[in-house]
Amino acid sequence: MIKLQNVSKSFSQFQAIKSISLTINKGEIYGIIGASGAGKSTLLRLINLLEIPDKGEVEVNGQQLTILKSKKLRQARQSMGMIFQHFNLVANKTVYDNVAVSLELAKTPKKERRSRVVECLQFVGLESLMNKYPAELSGGQKQRIAIARALLLDPRILILDDSTSSVDLVTEAEIQKALDELMLGRTSFVIAQRISTVINADQILVLDKGQIVARGNHEELMEESEIYAEIYNSQLIGDADDTELIEPEFIGE
Numbered sequence: 576m577i578k579l580q581n582v583s584k585s586f587s588q589f590q591a592i593k594s595i596s597l598t599i600n601k602g603e604i605y606g607i608i609g610a611s612g613a614g615k616s617t618l619l620r621l622i623n624l625l626e627i628p629d630k631g632e633v634e635v636n637g638q639q640l641t642i643l644k645s646k647k648l649r650q651a652r653q654s655m656g657m658i659f660q661h662f663n664l665v666a667n668k669t670v671y672d673n674v675a676v677s678l679e680l681a682k683t684p685k686k687e688r689r690s691r692v693v694e695c696l697q698f699v700g701l702e703s704l705m706n707k708y709p710a711e712l713s714g715g716q717k718q719r720i721a722i723a724r725a726l727l728l729d730p731r732i733l734i735l736d737d738s739t740s741s742v743d744l745v746t747e748a749e750i751q752k753a754l755d756e757l758m759l760g761r762t763s764f765v766i767a768q769r770i771s772t773v774i775n776a777d778q779i780l781v782l783d784k785g786q787i788v789a790r791g792n793h794e795e796l797m798e799e800s801e802i803y804a805e806i807y808n809s810q811l812i813g814d815a816d817d818t819e820l821i822e823p824e825f826i827g828e
Contacts, residue, residue: 671696671705737768779792
């Protein structure tokens with residue numbers, strides 16, 4: 576469904592992605608792990624050409640995106656939903672209008688637009704907040720609004736750019752449940768700071784300095800990748816420390 580062939584991207588003198596080739600089959604979930612600056616977000620933004628590669632080819636659903644003109648590229652992107660780390664909600668628009676924006680741009684009839692927006696808000700459990708503004712929402716609610724917006728066009732491909740890193744552990748678990756349902760049957764890419772977010776992915780890519788230095792499922796990487804094992808073990812210790820700081824009666828709330 577997706578092919579990257581010798582894709583590279585630089586910013587000034589910094590090479591963010593170095594000649595990456597990758598083939599993704601339909602319905603697979605790929606996790607992407609790596610230190611800050613490893614190139615994770617740049618790699619994802621190359622898939623839908625929010626970043627234009629300096630060289631190499633990006634093919635999605637049989638189309639070479641790198642040669643498409645702007646109108647055709649916009650059409651191709653409609654098959655992809657992206658959920659950003661920092662929500663990207665418009666402050667002066669209601670929850671309803673933030674979710675509906677892509678259907679408004681497509682001039683979808685008002686009745687059909689409302690039905691689809693309500694359906695997506697019901698999916699994330701926030702239909703009652705459709706007339707609120709982003710400033711009135713918690714971080715977890717904002718992220719669920721972003722999930723509803725990504726779901727609106729029923730994308731075949733989902734790109735999740737570290738979408739649970741801005742919330743606490745309890746809220747992360749709630750959001751992850753919604754994301755797991757959303758990813759069913761869809762080809763998905765998930766950037767994660769925490770390995771627990773992608774531990775069940777079909778494949779996990781470990782990025783370092785713009786290159787894929789290891790790939791496999793969780794069990795394979797624990798045996799074969801020193802970088803991956805170090806990250807996982809350090810997070811296990813951190814989770815244990817965090818749990819000790821939480822009062823028992825609060826855990827279930």
